Amino acid sequence: MRRKILTRTIITISIGLFIACLVVIKTTHGYSDKVEDEEGVKSENRTFVRDGITYVILDSVTMSRNGIELTRLSARMGRVALVLYGSVIVPESILNDASDFSSARGAYESATSRRAVSEKELQRLKTLNENKSVSDKVLEEANSQYVLDKNGEATALRNLELIKARIVLKWGDRISNWIFKNDSILSRLIKGEFELIEVGVPMTDTLIKKYQTALITTPSGSNIKARFLGFSGVADPVFQGRALFFLARSLNQELVPGMNVVAHVFSGSARAGVLVPKSAIVWYKSLPWVYYEKAPGEFSRVMISTELPQFDGYLVTGTLKSGDVIISKGAQLLLSEEFKSQIKVED
Structure with missing residues (x-):
């Protein structure tokens, strides 16, 4: 009986020890994976410092996988900009002038039409008056109406000319012609x-x-x-x-x-330099930088000037020269890689 109890006790202890070993092995294995993972992250650091300058190392496979592109700079004559x-401009300002012109032109056209009608009527009544078919009083009234309409036409014309002169003075010839012709560009x-x-x-x-x-x-x-x-x-x-x-x-x-x-x-006026595409520029501390290839696969960051913008990039003089190779796409990834060591990973 005692032998059976002893045997069971030994078996129970053995099973417990076996389970404890499994737990220890699993824990140790997990820790090893973590260390290996952490070492793996550390091994991805692609930067080194030489003569106080930080370089990022990239091979062709890494650049292709991350969509990073290179551009060899060539000499370029760029125009200097002031x-x-x-x-x-708020569109209402030009539309208000267009409305003023349209109203003045409409008023002048109406005045011209009234003057033409009264003039024609006056001529008709003059003929009738010569034949004694219309009294002098009727003719005088017609003449007064004609003079009134003629003065109205002259006033409308002066107002139209003043508005046109004001528009030309304000907007110049080309924009003024848009207004005068009701060009589709206005809409x-x-x-x-x-x-x-x-x-x-x-x-x-x-x-x-x-x-x-x-x-x-x-x-x-x-x-x-x-x-x-x-x-x-x-x-x-x-x-x-x-x-x-x-x-x-x-x-x-x-x-x-x-x-x-x-x-x-x-x-x-023109100036000689190299054209740096806008896509090559990364901004750090509110300053423009590009990454250029100092040696095969080694890239360092250099500050450039954006004071000479062109339609397809920036004209750079002095900092870079013809033949230099720069990162034209994906430079932000190099900036992140350069400062990765400054990022603290939390547990």
Whole structure:
């Protein structure tokens, strides 16, 4: 009996020890996986520092997998732009002038029609009066009506000419012709397909006749091409300079009436450099940077200037040169990789 009890006790203890070993093995195995995982994360660090400069190492497989693209820079002559400030014009301002012109033209046409009717009636009554079929009194009344209508026509014409002169002075010849001809562009302005932009330029600027195009920068950083329309004959009340008008297509409502914008107005002079596409730029601490290939597969970050925007990127002088290879797509991934060591992983 005692032997059976002893045997059962030994079996129970053995089973307990076996279960305890399994738990220890499982726990140890889990810990090993965690360490291995943590070591795996650490092993993915692709940066190193040389001479105080941080480099990111990338191979072709990694770049292809992450959609990173390279561009070899080439020499480019870019146009220098004059940096000016302006705003998107509220359509009501031009539509109000169009309405004033339409009303004045309608009043003149009506006055002309009345004058023509009274003149014709006067001529008819003159003929009848010569035949003694109409009295002199009737003829005098007809003549008075004709004079009244003729004066009304002259007044309506002067009012129309004053409104036209005011519109031309304010908007320039091209936009004024839109108003006078009721051009379809006016309805497209109302729909927001296009936007008018007014830019103030110093009165002393001698390049005013050379303006052709501009690059409009919105508060969000978007660059939109704009076409020069002309200039106003009056000083801009806000910028205290001569007002230039540009027309830009409004895509995705990037331009909103009343919005303040920066206009890079191209004056025609040129400068040599390399063209850096906008997609290559990453912003860090509010400064523009690009990653260029210092050695095969080794990329370092360099700050550039965006003071010379072009329609398809930025003209860079000095910092980069023709033949340099830069990251043109996916540079944000390199910036994240560079500063990955600063990110603390919580348990």
